[in-house]
Amino acid sequence: MRADAVVVALVGNNKPAQAVWTNYPIPYDTGTAVNTGSNNTISFVANGRVLLGGKTSSGEWVDVVVFENWLKWAIQTQVFALFRRVSKPSILQIENTINTALEAGRQLGGIVRYKVTAIDVDSRNRTASFEWKAQLTNAIHSTTISGIVTP
Secondary structure (H helix, E strand, O other): OOHHHHHHHHHOOOOOOOOOOOOEEEOOOOOOEEEOOOOOEEEEEOOEEEEEOOEOOOOOEHHHHHHHHHHHHHHHHHHHHHHHHOOOOOHHHHHHHHHHHHHHHHHOOOEEEEEEEEEEEEOOOOEEEEEEEEEEOOOHHHOEEEEEEOO
């Protein structure tokens, strides 16, 4: 079994923000040291095999990439669902929907704090874009992520 497949099968089933890729115990016999080919190594440490590294081939932390992708998906899905339910949602409804997705990320343990700000507000046409910023939990390497939602 390829070491990469073992890692994805074991860690990939965790919820976003709860998948810690580095120092993850590997229960399968993959040899004493296997380089997975993507900046990660399965090594024999303290009577057990663990994944060392936890980075993508581009050098980003896997757990951060997984969480950021999940958060983007959650915001897009929830805003789109709002527009399917309500033909012309208010600015406040859109902002609340983005807040709901960010709060779900906070409850999963991936975000310490977040803020959503309406920008480019056109009250007459009831439209706006929204900028959001979120501080990631335990992520010294990428403390703040941000995005703009333009419905």
